[in-house]
Amino acid sequence: MRLEKCWFCSSTVYPGHGIQFVRNDAKVFRFCRSKCHKNFKMKRNPRKVKWTKAYRRLRGKDMTQDTTFEFERKRNRPERYDRILTEQTLKAIPLITKIRHERQKKHITERQKGGKSMSRKKDAKELEQDLQMLPKKDTVAYEATKQKVIVSQLKTEENLMEE
Amino acid sequence: MCIRVIGAAGNQRYARIGDVIVAVIKDALPQMPLERSEVIRAVIVRTCKEFKCEDGIIIRYDDNAAVIIDQKGNPKGTRVFGAIAEELRELNFTKIVSLAPETLFIFSFI
Numbered sequence: 001m002r003l004e005k006c007w008f009c010s011s012t013v014y015p016g017h018g019i020q021f022v023r024n025d026a027k028v029f030r031f032c033r034s035k036c037h038k039n040f041k042m043k044r045n046p047r048k049v050k051w052t053k054a055y056r057r058l059r060g061k062d063m064t065q066d067t068t069f070e071f072e073r074k075r076n077r078p079e080r081y082d083r084i085l086t087e088q089t090l091k092a093i094p095l096i097t098k099i100r101h102e103r104q105k106k107h108i109t110e111r112q113k114g115g116k117s118m119s120r121k122k123d124a125k126e127l128e129q130d131l132q133m134l135p136k137k138d139t140v141a142y143e144a145t146k147q148k149v150i151v152s153q154l155k156t157e158e159n160l161m162e163e
Numbered sequence: 164m165c166i167r168v169i170g171a172a173g174n175q176r177y178a179r180i181g182d183v184i185v186a187v188i189k190d191a192l193p194q195m196p197l198e199r200s201e202v203i204r205a206v207i208v209r210t211c212k213e214f215k216c217e218d219g220i221i222i223r224y225d226d227n228a229a230v231i232i233d234q235k236g237n238p239k240g241t242r243v244f245g246a247i248a249e250e251l252r253e254l255n256f257t258k259i260v261s262l263a264p265e266t267l268f269i270f271s272f273i
Contacts, residue, residue, distance in 0.1 A: 001218075016219030022209075024225045026246035026265035 008036035008046045010053035063107040068100040164189050169204070179214055180207050181254050183236075184229065197231070197239075205229035206236070206256055208247050230259050238262065 004013045007029045019037050021029045031037040039049065046054040056062040071092075079085070126134070127142055167185040168178040178184050183206050191199045208230055213223035224246075231239045238259050247263035260266060 019213060019221045019223055022222060022224045022246055022267060024245050026267065028267070 004030045006030060006032035006036050008032075008040055008049075008052060061108075061111070063104050066100070066103055068096055068103065071096055166202070177212075178207050180210055180248065181251060181256075182207050183232070186229070203231050203239075204234070205231045206251070206259070208243075208251065208259070209245060230256075232256075232259075 001015055005011070006013050006018065008031060011032050013030050013032045018030060018032045019034070021031070021037070021040070023029065029040065031040065039046075046052040047058050049055055053062065057064050127139070131139060131142075165178065165184045165186050168175065169183045169185060171178070171182065183204055186203055186205050188197055188199050188201050188203065191197060197203065206229060207227075209224035209226060209228040211224060211227055213221045215221050226245075228245055230243055233239055236255055241262070243259055243262040244264065246265045246267050247260055249260060249266050249268045252260045
């Protein structure tokens with residue numbers, strides 16, 4: 001038994017789930033559920049479909065390079081059975097997955113860090129330029145802070161002439 | 164075109180992978196040992212309809228394919244195209260599996 005990855009969304013396919021499609025050139029496509037299978041039949045490219053891991057990795061939204069991924073890489077050379085090695089591997093697996101999850105979370109929070117300052121800048125600009133467009137109740141506090149300067153028109157000879 | 168499934172129970176309507184069928188040739192290339200409208204036996208090797216393995220794996224191929232065999236189960240031809248499942252070996256179709264360009268190992272079926 002081997003836990004495979006779904007060809008479309010890259011999630012793990014557990015035994016008893018999903019469909020395997022064998023193309024005539026003997027390439028096997030494994031799908032975790034009918035959603036992925038149907039998307040495949042529609043000939044959609046997973047790199048363009050937003051909810052797939054392929055898209056997210058391509059766009060840098062998820063972590064791509066990390067040493068924790070090296071552990072899961074498929075090796076075609078069989079290992080001689082060693083009891084101690086197996087025991088250590090089984091103990092290490094939950095640790096490694098925990099570390100990987102921590103790192104992935106960190107990657108995402110790092111990525112989203114610039115967002116708050118950007119939205120603040122945008123809001124400040126909007127208050128400055130488009131004050132009339134915003135609803136009155138939101139801008140009352142802001143308007144109170146602005147000091148009203150009374151501009152008195154200087155009575156010059158020219159103005160008197162206009163009147 | 165399939166006429167009958169050999170060894171099928173009365174309630175089995177359709178043949179699956181590994182079943183031997185009696186078929187008639189509808190279309191043949193000109194200079195070949197077998198001609199159109201000959202009745203032959205064949206074993207099904209690939210189906211578009213997905214089939215369920217004992218361990219829960221569901222497999223679907225890209226086309227329907229059968230290999231023409233004689234009464235004993237040896238293939239009539241010398242070449243086989245496309246992927247063949249290794250499990251056919253257990254059904255005494257070892258020659259077909261050995262001729263296959265690519266074989267697939269699925270754990271167990273039927």
